[in-house]
Amino acid sequence: MTAVLVENGRRQFDYWLTVYKRTWKGSLVSSFLLPLLYLAAMGIGLGSFVDENGTGALGGVSYLQYIAPGLLAATALQIAVSESTYPVMGGIKWHKFYYSMIATPLRPADVMYGQLAFIAFRVLTTCTVFTVVIAMFGGLATPLGLLGLPVALLVGMAASAPVCAVATRLENDSGFAMIFRFGVIPAFLFSGAFFPVSQLPDWIEWLAYLSPLWHGVELARDLSLDTVEPLPALGNLLYLGAWFGVGTWFAVRGLTRRLIK
């Protein structure tokens, strides 16, 4: 049974890889160049002013080293969400390739696992390149910061699965604008990637704690600065894992109900 599951998932992933081989150029700017520009503008440009002003609030590290792990996690979130919105709706509504897939022995669950595997691939490749660049700029305070990469992957998947679940239930794409405006952008701006969330008003601070991105940023940053404490770190991991697990369950259920009537 497991063997069949893995084989089905692998075939699905293979499909996405073939598609990506033909379209990867279209993602170069948004996935690889933009994070770098952000790093340069915020970390180095604005960072020089922050460092001049004193970085006591950041725990004494340079602004670049403070935001680099946060930007990595935030990039993972953005890639994951954009790959979980229009492509999923396209499979159901526009190109309808999900229907052709389930006309074979594949089940909707296999289709969803394949989709998630491809999203994981996208997050991982983008974040690997980004991690290398961060390291070259001196953005990692310790070598342990390389572990930010698996954390970024986990953040991506924790965001991707629930968004897929929503995408399988939406009738049209105007809901995606809402996900970006009220989910991704506030998470990007207020989840502690650019400044400590304790500077926020209390009620926004609590909202930040709910966001999976905050947990990812905390974890990645603690690893990079070598300030990990086991218990909170475990809590962050479990929280992210829960988003991924529950999200996947709802995504599979949503896709099954949508495709099989």
Place this chain on the structure above:
Amino acid sequence: MTGTLTARVVPLPVRLGAGRHLVERNYLVYRRSWVVFVSGFFEPVFYLLSIGIGVAQLVGDFTLADGTVIGYAAFVAPAMLASSAMNGAIFDSTYNIFFRMKYARLYDSMLATPLRPWDVATGEVTWALLRGACYSAMFIVVMLVLGLIESWWAVLALPVAVLIGFAFAGAGMALTTFMRSWQDFEFVQLIIMPMFLFSATFYPVETYPGAIRWLVQLTPLYQGVALERALTTGTVGWTMILNALYLAAMGALGLYVASRRLGRLLLK
């Protein structure tokens, strides 16, 4: 009749009124998705709060070129206003117009009526400006509430935001007529994002060394940022006229190219 005749003789047709039909059409369409319209208010405000509340505490005060000292939030807010005017105009004039042109085939049906390409171009740009003006006005109100406006010159901030929108809507629409597929929109990102990050938005242009500084000062967004920042901080000067002329020329040229290209693409 005379209208059609002048439209054929004069390269820039003088009929300015007919674009209103297109504005009306867009208004009717957006009434159905007003949530999307309203949600557009929030994005720049989120950016302002995040940088104004959070990052500002880390950066401290800034000294402008003429020696005025202002808080970081007051420094960055006018740049956010200019960038959001740019982003809104670009989004409306690239993605939306491309979709209407290639997929909805909207302009084919419009040009089958007495509307000419020039009307379509001016109508779309007018719509983008009206929508952008709503967002900019809201943003200026938020700046006022947060105490980030330091001068009465700021009453000109809204017209200038519309001017920025005009420049980018015109240019964006002209570029859109050259797009082949959605992949080409990566080039739009390639132009917009570096401008957003490096056009003296987050820190003063004096930070850059000589040659790069010149390059930054040539970008269209820099003109907008310089204008808005001068107005809201009250550090106005005569060079602002050049900034404004730059933007006006860019918008007019874009509009002209767009209407020429639309005619060539759709009227065969």
